[in-house]
Amino acid sequence: MTVSKIWVLAEATDGKVATTTLEILAKARQLADTVEVVTAAGAEIAAEVGAHGATKVFTVGGTDGKLLGAPIAGAMAAAIESGNAPDVILMATSYTGRDVAGRLSVKIDAPVITNVVDLVESDGRLAGVVPIFGGVTDVSTKFTTDNVDIFLIRPKSFAAEESGGAAASVEELTVPDLGATGAAVVTSRFVEEKTGPSLDEAAVVVSGGRGLGEKENYQLVEDLAKLLQAAPGASRAIVDAGWVPYSYQVGQTGKVVKPSLYIAAGISGATQHLVGMKGSKNIIAINKDAEAPIFAVSDLGIVGDVHKVLPKLIEALQARS
Amino acid sequence: MANLVAESEFLLSVLSEPQSQGMLLGMNVVVCVKQIPDPADPGALDPQTNTLKRDGKLILDESDSYGVEMALQLVDTAGGGEVTLVSMAPNGEVSGLRTALAMGAAKAVLVSDEALAGSGALSTSKVLAKAILRAGEADLILTATESSDGYTGVVPEQIAELLQLPSITFAKEITIEGNTLKVQRQTEAGYDEVESPLPAVVSVTAGVVEPRYPSFKGIMAAKSKPVDQVTLADLEIDPSSVGWAGGGQEIVLVAQAESRAGGTIIEDDGEGFQKIVDLLAELKVI
Numbered sequence: 132m133t134v135s136k137i138w139v140l141a142e143a144t145d146g147k148v149a150t151t152t153l154e155i156l157a158k159a160r161q162l163a164d165t166v167e168v169v170t171a172a173g174a175e176i177a178a179e180v181g182a183h184g185a186t187k188v189f190t191v192g193g194t195d196g197k198l199l200g201a202p203i204a205g206a207m208a209a210a211i212e213s214g215n216a217p218d219v220i221l222m223a224t225s226y227t228g229r230d231v232a233g234r235l236s237v238k239i240d241a242p243v244i245t246n247v248v249d250l251v252e253s254d255g256r257l258a259g260v261v262p263i264f265g266g267v268t269d270v271s272t273k274f275t276t277d278n279v280d281i282f283l284i285r286p287k288s289f290a291a292e293e294s295g296g297a298a299a300s301v302e303e304l305t306v307p308d309l310g311a312t313g314a315a316v317v318t319s320r321f322v323e324e325k326t327g328p329s330l331d332e333a334a335v336v337v338s339g340g341r342g343l344g345e346k347e348n349y350q351l352v353e354d355l356a357k358l359l360q361a362a363p364g365a366s367r368a369i370v371d372a373g374w375v376p377y378s379y380q381v382g383q384t385g386k387v388v389k390p391s392l393y394i395a396a397g398i399s400g401a402t403q404h405l406v407g408m409k410g411s412k413n414i415i416a417i418n419k420d421a422e423a424p425i426f427a428v429s430d431l432g433i434v435g436d437v438h439k440v441l442p443k444l445i446e447a448l449q450a451r452s
Numbered sequence: 453m454a455n456l457v458a459e460s461e462f463l464l465s466v467l468s469e470p471q472s473q474g475m476l477l478g479m480n481v482v483v484c485v486k487q488i489p490d491p492a493d494p495g496a497l498d499p500q501t502n503t504l505k506r507d508g509k510l511i512l513d514e515s516d517s518y519g520v521e522m523a524l525q526l527v528d529t530a531g532g533g534e535v536t537l538v539s540m541a542p543n544g545e546v547s548g549l550r551t552a553l554a555m556g557a558a559k560a561v562l563v564s565d566e567a568l569a570g571s572g573a574l575s576t577s578k579v580l581a582k583a584i585l586r587a588g589e590a591d592l593i594l595t596a597t598e599s600s601d602g603y604t605g606v607v608p609e610q611i612a613e614l615l616q617l618p619s620i621t622f623a624k625e626i627t628i629e630g631n632t633l634k635v636q637r638q639t640e641a642g643y644d645e646v647e648s649p650l651p652a653v654v655s656v657t658a659g660v661v662e663p664r665y666p667s668f669k670g671i672m673a674a675k676s677k678p679v680d681q682v683t684l685a686d687l688e689i690d691p692s693s694v695g696w697a698g699g700g701q702e703i704v705l706v707a708q709a710e711s712r713a714g715g716t717i718i719e720d721d722g723e724g725f726q727k728i729v730d731l732l733a734e735l736k737v738i
């Protein structure tokens with residue numbers, strides 16, 4: 132084993148552990164003798180994280196309604212200071228993961244390596260592999276400090292897999308006085324309606340971009356997605372333009388998807404889009420510009436007008452069903 | 453660590469005291485703006501140091517134009533106060549700052565120092581936190597959620613922790629009521645309404661407001677707006693705690709990533725859709 136103890140920040144919604152957390156747990160247990168999780172989700176996740184290789188759950192209580200960055204980082208820092216430090220802390224590149232990592236890094240004066248897609252051994256320590264230039268080059272970086280190593284891991288970097296472990300034991304961490312830093316509270320939550328399979332889980336994703344021309348034409352993407360039981364997605368250009376909500380966005384600042392098939396209609400293939408979908412098993416692109424970078428990652432590229440190709444495709448699929 | 457906390461307590465005392473209830477007459481907003489190589493230029497690594505080459509002209513990171521716009525609107529709504537920019541950049545670079553000054557910011561603090569070369573996010577945040585204090589009393593500090601070139605996304609929370617302030621990341625909309633900050637915070641599923649007292653640090657999501665184009669008058673005025681250019685010594689930062697010296701990281705390998713094998717690219721002759729249908733069938737999607 133490369134390191135002896137790893138902590139994983141465990142995120143959960145309504146008691147169900149996030150897929151990104153399970154992905155990270157699968158990698159962590161290959162790398163370390165002991166894997167423990169820290170969570171604000173409570174003891175109820177002990178069985179699920181146990182089944183994925185964690186032996187202990189450190190719970191951070193009293194966070195109701197609070198943004199989680201300050202309390203979790205505070206509890207982690209206090210535990211580390213009292214001599215309970217792991218060698219490595221892994222968190223997802225998620226809203227909460229980034230918030231916790233930023234606060235913790237200042238509290239224990241340790242840098243963070245971010246946007247990591249793989250972890251490799253390097254002389255007894257871990258190095259994080261970070262893709263740059265839209266994934267053309269991989270840079271592996273490790274820490275040289277005598278501090279805890281903090282890595283932020285991008286979603287879908289590893290495959291979640293059960294280890295068959297028993298429920299993890301539970302121990303509560305103390306949250307120190309946070310002063311002003313803990314003052315941000317959530318007063319209400321709004322969930323956007325979205326039907327059909329979720330972008331994260333769908334086997335097929337159909338995404339549209341600016342090449343659709345106008346908002347109304349996104350209907351073509353919705354129609355095709357429905358026929359293929361696919362999740363509809365989008366480039367940032369059309370999210371920024373207000374055609375679809377942010378939750379549809381694929382890419383660096385949106386979702387990372389790895390479906391077995393990704394269809395890109397009227398999307399140029401900017402590096403920030405590619406990092407979100409390049410891992411798809413098969414990629415089909417429709418773009419009227421033969422030079423569009425999306426074609427460089429496509430298994431099948433149709434150089435053509437989405438307004439001609441998509442309606443015909445939809446019609447052909449409707450005729451089959 | 454003890455040092456850091458003691459320092460932040462000192463820092464905090466310099467920040468704006470909460471104003472009495474409902475009496476917010478004007479507000480001062482500090483916006484952190486990064487000046488970056490034009491993303492349209494192909495990026496390259498310096499073969500000597502393995503860091504991003506930053507030798508060309510730098511521009512205002514588009515991600516920060518949303519924070520600048522939001523700050524200008526908030527000051528406008530508050531009926532007074534001003535927007536101050538804070539930036540850390542090599543070689544006394546100001547071209548990106550001039551763009552934001554032309555949009556309407558009043559002044560800027562620029563930190564430039566050779567010892568900052570190779571700085572990671574934590575070093576950057578330590579410098580920005582000190583520069584924010586130098587910028588004067590602030591009710592609100594804005595950043596983007598992540599920069600376009602480094603996109604670590606941890607700087608906003610690091611600054612907030614260094615200044616011992618509350619923070620709200622991924623803001624879509626910001627309103628101020630008295631001394632309370634109300635933010636619509638983007639989430640995976642939609643958004644949350646989040647509240648916090650001021651002063652606070654907020655990171656602004658890209659695309660949520662329409663950044664104004666600098667007017668001709670704005671561009672002319674920007675040329676004479678004050679830019680307070682400072683070094684690490686001016687901010688009383690130990691050069692060995694930042695840059696290469698304070699980085700605490702080492703690049704162990706730079707490698708070509710696995711690339712996808714090229715596929716079939718065909719010109720649509722009216723029957724292109726059929727090729728897609730065939731592939732869908734082959735993949736058993738239909």
Ligand SMILES: Cc1cc2nc3c(=O)[nH]c(=O)nc-3n(C[C@H](O)[C@H](O)[C@H](O)COP(=O)(O)OP(=O)(O)OC[C@H]3O[C@@H](n4cnc5c(N)ncnc54)[C@H](O)[C@@H]3O)c2cc1C
Pocket residue numbers: 339340341342343344365366367368369380381382383384385386396397398399400401402403404407417418419420423435436437438491514515598599600601603
């Ligand atoms: C910090 C940062 C983060 C970012 N994060 C993301 C992200 O998460 N996700 C993301 O997608 N982007 C992201 N971007 C934006 C990204 O750089 C691109 O601007 C964006 O992906 C472009 O979207 P698009 O392909 O829809 O539009 P465009 O680049 O404008 O491309 C439109 C394409 O449609 C084609 N087209 C036009 N008309 C037709 C037609 N009739 N038929 C067929 N094709 C047609 C054109 O040839 C063109 O290739 C980010 C940028 C930055 C700076």
Ligand SMILES: Cc1cc2nc3c(=O)[nH]c(=O)nc-3n(C[C@H](O)[C@H](O)[C@H](O)COP(=O)(O)OP(=O)(O)OC[C@H]3O[C@@H](n4cnc5c(N)ncnc54)[C@H](O)[C@@H]3O)c2cc1C
Pocket residue numbers: 242243244245246263484485486487504513515516538539540541571572573574576580594595596597598599600601602603604605606607608
């Ligand atoms: C490809 C690449 C990968 C990197 N990976 C890492 C890494 O893993 N860990 C690490 O510690 N460093 C990393 N760095 C270095 C890091 O990007 C720089 O230290 C940078 O100065 C601060 O980080 P950021 O821009 O990524 O911050 P982010 O947290 O993404 O920035 C958020 C916001 O903070 C503000 N801000 C950030 N920098 C400045 C500035 N100089 N002046 C004014 N406002 C600013 C802006 O509003 C910005 O949008 C990386 C750099 C590159 C180019």
